[in-house]
Amino acid sequence: STSSAKESESITLNFGSMDGPPHVQNAVTFPAFAEEVEQLTNSRVDFRMYMGGALGGPNETLDNIVTGLMDVGRGIHGYNAGKYPVQSVLNLPFMAEGTGEELSIVAQKLYDTFPEIQDEYWDVKPLWIHAADPYAIITKGKAVRSFEDVKGLRLRTPSEEGSQMLEAWGATPVSMGAPDIYDAIQKGVIDGGVLPIAAIKDFNLTDLVDYVTIGYFNTNLFYVSMNENSWEKFTTDEQKLLEEELLGLPMAALAGRTFDEQKEKAEEEAKAAGVEFIELPEEELNKFKDASKHVAENWINRMEERGIPGQKIYDEAIRLIEETNQ
Amino acid sequence: MSPEVIGVLGIVLLLVLIFLRVSVGLSLFLIGFLGVSWITDGTVGLAQLSMAAFGTSNDYGLSVIPLFILMGMFLSYSGLGNDLFSAVHKWFGKVRGGLAIATVGASSIFGAISGSSNATTATIARVSIPEMEKYDYKTTFSTAAVAAGGTLGSLIPPSVLLIIYGALTNVPIGPLLIGGFVPGIILTLLFIFLIQLQVKVNPSNAPAKVEEISFGEKVASLKSIWPFLLIFLISIGGIYLGIFTPSEAAGIGAFLAFIVTIIMKRLNFKGMLESLDESLRLTVMIFLIFIGANLFGSFLALSRIPAHLTNAVVSMDVSPYVILALILLVYLFLGMFLEGIAIMTLTLPIVYPIITSLGFDGLWFGIIMVLMINIGVLTPPLGLSVYIISGVVKDVPIEQIFKGVLPAIGVMIIFLIILIIFPSIVTFLPSLTG
Amino acid sequence: MGPQLNEEKQINVTINRPSSLVKFTKALEKVTVHLNDVLHKISSVLLMALMLLTTADVAGRFFFNSPIIGTYELTGLLLALMIFYSLGAGQLKKNHIEIDFFTRKMSNNSQHILYSISSFILFILLCLTTWQLYKYSVRIWIGGETSGDLGLPLYIFSGLTIIGSFSFALTLLLDSFNTLLKVVNPDES
Ligand code: NA
Numbered sequence: 001s002t003s004s005a006k007e008s009e010s011i012t013l014n015f016g017s018m019d020g021p022p023h024v025q026n027a028v029t030f031p032a033f034a035e036e037v038e039q040l041t042n043s044r045v046d047f048r049m050y051m052g053g054a055l056g057g058p059n060e061t062l063d064n065i066v067t068g069l070m071d072v073g074r075g076i077h078g079y080n081a082g083k084y085p086v087q088s089v090l091n092l093p094f095m096a097e098g099t100g101e102e103l104s105i106v107a108q109k110l111y112d113t114f115p116e117i118q119d120e121y122w123d124v125k126p127l128w129i130h131a132a133d134p135y136a137i138i139t140k141g142k143a144v145r146s147f148e149d150v151k152g153l154r155l156r157t158p159s160e161e162g163s164q165m166l167e168a169w170g171a172t173p174v175s176m177g178a179p180d181i182y183d184a185i186q187k188g189v190i191d192g193g194v195l196p197i198a199a200i201k202d203f204n205l206t207d208l209v210d211y212v213t214i215g216y217f218n219t220n221l222f223y224v225s226m227n228e229n230s231w232e233k234f235t236t237d238e239q240k241l242l243e244e245e246l247l248g249l250p251m252a253a254l255a256g257r258t259f260d261e262q263k264e265k266a267e268e269e270a271k272a273a274g275v276e277f278i279e280l281p282e283e284e285l286n287k288f289k290d291a292s293k294h295v296a297e298n299w300i301n302r303m304e305e306r307g308i309p310g311q312k313i314y315d316e317a318i319r320l321i322e323e324t325n326q
Numbered sequence: 327m328s329p330e331v332i333g334v335l336g337i338v339l340l341l342v343l344i345f346l347r348v349s350v351g352l353s354l355f356l357i358g359f360l361g362v363s364w365i366t367d368g369t370v371g372l373a374q375l376s377m378a379a380f381g382t383s384n385d386y387g388l389s390v391i392p393l394f395i396l397m398g399m400f401l402s403y404s405g406l407g408n409d410l411f412s413a414v415h416k417w418f419g420k421v422r423g424g425l426a427i428a429t430v431g432a433s434s435i436f437g438a439i440s441g442s443s444n445a446t447t448a449t450i451a452r453v454s455i456p457e458m459e460k461y462d463y464k465t466t467f468s469t470a471a472v473a474a475g476g477t478l479g480s481l482i483p484p485s486v487l488l489i490i491y492g493a494l495t496n497v498p499i500g501p502l503l504i505g506g507f508v509p510g511i512i513l514t515l516l517f518i519f520l521i522q523l524q525v526k527v528n529p530s531n532a533p534a535k536v537e538e539i540s541f542g543e544k545v546a547s548l549k550s551i552w553p554f555l556l557i558f559l560i561s562i563g564g565i566y567l568g569i570f571t572p573s574e575a576a577g578i579g580a581f582l583a584f585i586v587t588i589i590m591k592r593l594n595f596k597g598m599l600e601s602l603d604e605s606l607r608l609t610v611m612i613f614l615i616f617i618g619a620n621l622f623g624s625f626l627a628l629s630r631i632p633a634h635l636t637n638a639v640v641s642m643d644v645s646p647y648v649i650l651a652l653i654l655l656v657y658l659f660l661g662m663f664l665e666g667i668a669i670m671t672l673t674l675p676i677v678y679p680i681i682t683s684l685g686f687d688g689l690w691f692g693i694i695m696v697l698m699i700n701i702g703v704l705t706p707p708l709g710l711s712v713y714i715i716s717g718v719v720k721d722v723p724i725e726q727i728f729k730g731v732l733p734a735i736g737v738m739i740i741f742l743i744i745l746i747i748f749p750s751i752v753t754f755l756p757s758l759t760g
Numbered sequence: 761m762g763p764q765l766n767e768e769k770q771i772n773v774t775i776n777r778p779s780s781l782v783k784f785t786k787a788l789e790k791v792t793v794h795l796n797d798v799l800h801k802i803s804s805v806l807l808m809a810l811m812l813l814t815t816a817d818v819a820g821r822f823f824f825n826s827p828i829i830g831t832y833e834l835t836g837l838l839l840a841l842m843i844f845y846s847l848g849a850g851q852l853k854k855n856h857i858e859i860d861f862f863t864r865k866m867s868n869n870s871q872h873i874l875y876s877i878s879s880f881i882l883f884i885l886l887c888l889t890t891w892q893l894y895k896y897s898v899r900i901w902i903g904g905e906t907s908g909d910l911g912l913p914l915y916i917f918s919g920l921t922i923i924g925s926f927s928f929a930l931t932l933l934l935d936s937f938n939t940l941l942k943v944v945n946p947d948e949s
């Protein structure tokens with residue numbers, strides 16, 4: 001009887017995002033999801049979007065989902081340091097060979113495969129997990145054409161693993177919120193950052209930065225999660241339908257693809273504005289890789305110490321990246 | 327009940343609480359909690375209590391507030407405000423109305439190291455009013471000079487009001503602070519011009535001239551101005567040149583103020599403790615409003631009122647300037663009854679999206695906002711600045727002080743109109759940085 | 761005139777024999793003032809630390825190209841502690857912004873009663889906040905959340921704010937009882 005009561009009752013769910021309405025995940029990915037959900041539930045469930053941090057900033061997103069202010073929220077794993085250590089395997093240096101779509105599929109598949117990763121989402125209902133297109137070294141004034149060039153640079157990075165990678169290269173990691181990046185680069189407080197190429201467009205950096213050094217250095221991870229009680233507002237049939245048709249891989253792939261398309265546009269615009277895109281020679285890239293090798297080793301050791309099969313998860317991540325690449 | 331109706335009820339109840347003498351920050355916190363709980367669920371509202379309190383205060387960007395306040399307090403408690411006034415006085419003393427001009431000038435310079443209008447007003451009032459009394463200045467005239475000068479403190483960087491504006495709207499704080507500089511200087515000159523006009527029209531405002539002061543003495547007096555210039559140049563200049571972020575500038579500025587006042591033997595241990603104590607109490611007052619505003623902001627967003635209002639205003643078929651004028655009239659009205667930070671936290675979630683969707687510049691509006699608040703601190707019944715001054719001149723009825731500042735308010739309104747016609751007065755300097 | 765005199769007599773009696781309300785308020789005042797004083801002093805140290813940390817970070821960056829790792833996260837966390845540990849001191853010195861020109865027109869008694877009730881409601885609100893800060897701390901403790909680059913457990917910091925939140929709550933309770941006393945025996949104040 002509860003199920004039939006549910007069926008007749010239409011509900012509106014709140015979606016919260018720290019990013020503004022023009023951000024591609026808010027402008028493209030989530031509306032596509034919302035439309036699908038509306039169809040699958042015969043217009044019983046619709047979403048109301050609260051963007052630009054109207055319901056809470058980046059640091060508060062996860063707790064706002066857990067405690068129910070947001071029925072659904074989109075956040076960055078790195079903003080809750082220590083909360084997703086196993087999923088963070090994809091934040092490790094050079095775990096980024098692929099497009100945003102491919103890396104997102106890997107992120108989602110890792111979640112689907114390992115209960116150790118699923119356990120990290122115990123307090124929410126994760127809808128999909130995705131990655132960004134590979135991050136590049138984006139700088140103003142100082143070009144990174146070799147491994148030597150990166151030494152001494154002050155670069156912004158959003159994750160712990162990213163900080164460790166930069167330190168391993170002899171660069172100085174600087175933590176700061178995304179809204180401060182423009183100001184900090186303009187003022188020379190930082191030389192640039194390890195950022196997605198799309199960030200050039202998202203943060204209006206086109207006329208500000210001079211160089212983009214490409215190199216599959218790393219990527220970043222994002223979740224779109226639902227409050228557990230909100231998930232129970234769907235009927236069992238609807239839940240099943242959503243799981244089969246939409247949640248997980250299909251949405252992860254779409255989210256990654258959306259980032260890829262944004263990346264193409266940003267790259268075109270940046271090149272048109274005179275930003276130089278630098279491809280590192282193989283031997284230089286290997287120096288970057290070798291210098292930061294221990295970051296992954298440390299991660300594996302840390303996991304194994306905690307009784308988590310770190311090596312197995314790491315190997316599977318590598319295998320998935322190679323498999324998806326083909 | 328629809329979220330919109332709950333939202334309106336919440337706003338009404340909030341105003342009732344504020345007028346019943348409940349602290350603004352805690353009123354916002356309480357109504358935010360009740361509103362979120364009502365629209366969503368009690369457990370959601372409860373959880374938001376901790377999120378708002380801890381999340382708001384654990385914010386790197388907001389550290390700029392206590393540090394800039396501390397910078398001003400160190401200099402204020404060192405007594406360097408007195409030296410500053412007498413130095414500026416030596417330069418303008420010969421002119422008729424020179425003490426009033428010195429008051430505005432000293433306020434302007436003190437404003438360059440002090441983040442708050444209140445601190446500027448209080449510091450300058452204590453030294454300048456007794457001096458002007460000695461030379462038989464009319465009280466309405468002398469208190470008006472202090473009141474007008476004090477408002478410069480929140481226009482000339484650093485400015486807590488501008489920082490709060492930036493925090494509430496996500497307009498970058500560095501350019502905002504730089505944006506206040508030129509308007510602050512122009513307004514200083516306008517106030518000085520007003521003083522000369524008032525003295526010319528009615529010489530009894532400032533009957534006596536001060537004795538001639540030798541050039542050597544004038545130059546010697548400059549030595550008490552250098553700490554202010556040095557600290558301003560390094561901290562605000564550092565933001566302008568891009569050497570550090572506003573948060574870092576505030577930390578460095580406070581440190582410099584500390585070192586300079588220690589070296590000059592002007593700050594003893596007791597003065598240091600008092601500076602810290604007063605900075606902290608001012609800081610928590612501001613943060614309590616922030617914490618409340620954070621929760622109230624979530625409630626307001628859930629009520630959908632800001633979204634509806636923005637849509638309604640944007641689809642109206644009138645000139646953006648008509649809407650701007652209406653908004654400014656509302657601010658003039660609110661300024662009579664409410665304190666500045668409260669006005670910003672209450673209105674900006676609704677007004678800022680409207681302003682930017684009308685095509686106005688967000689940074690420019692920050693300066694306009696501060697000017698409106700500055701007018702508010704001079705208007706009855708609640709005129710914080712006038713209250714502070716009336717605490718210094720005990721025997722003057724407060725109505726007289728309010729009457730005396732009317733010409734200054736006139737000048738500020740004219741200046742406001744100038745800024746609306748020529749917004750580049752505000753935006754030019756920030757656009758040069760970097 | 762008669763009844764009024766009677767009332768005054770009754771009040772005098774209560775003054776001569778301190779009621780349990782008076783005793784309780786006195787004890788509460790002692791605890792609240794002392795506790796908040798200690799926290800406020802810690803706050804002063806934290807503010808100086810914040811100033812020195814920023815300066816050292818910038819100096820390190822400039823002169824040695826080595827900023828202090830973790831300045832960003834430490835600044836936020838120290839700021840949070842500093843705020844929570846001075847909220848009570850601010851309330852005790854009554855410098856939170858209040859607007860009183862409407863209530864000034866009311867009788868003293870109704871002003872006091874209103875103020876006492878609203879303070880008590882805010883006391884409850886702050887008790888709820890304290891409780892929620894505890895629950896939040898437990899959540900992030902279980903979740904293993906850390907500060908970021910330094911890897912400090914986040915629950916320690918949010919946990920330490922609980923003390924500040926509770927001390928602030930006490931100042932509101934004290935306000936409530938102090939104003940209530942003014943209604944019960946106006947001569948005391
Ligand atoms: Na100032």
Ligand code: NA
Pocket residue numbers: 661662663664701702703704705706707708709710
């Ligand atoms: Na006013």
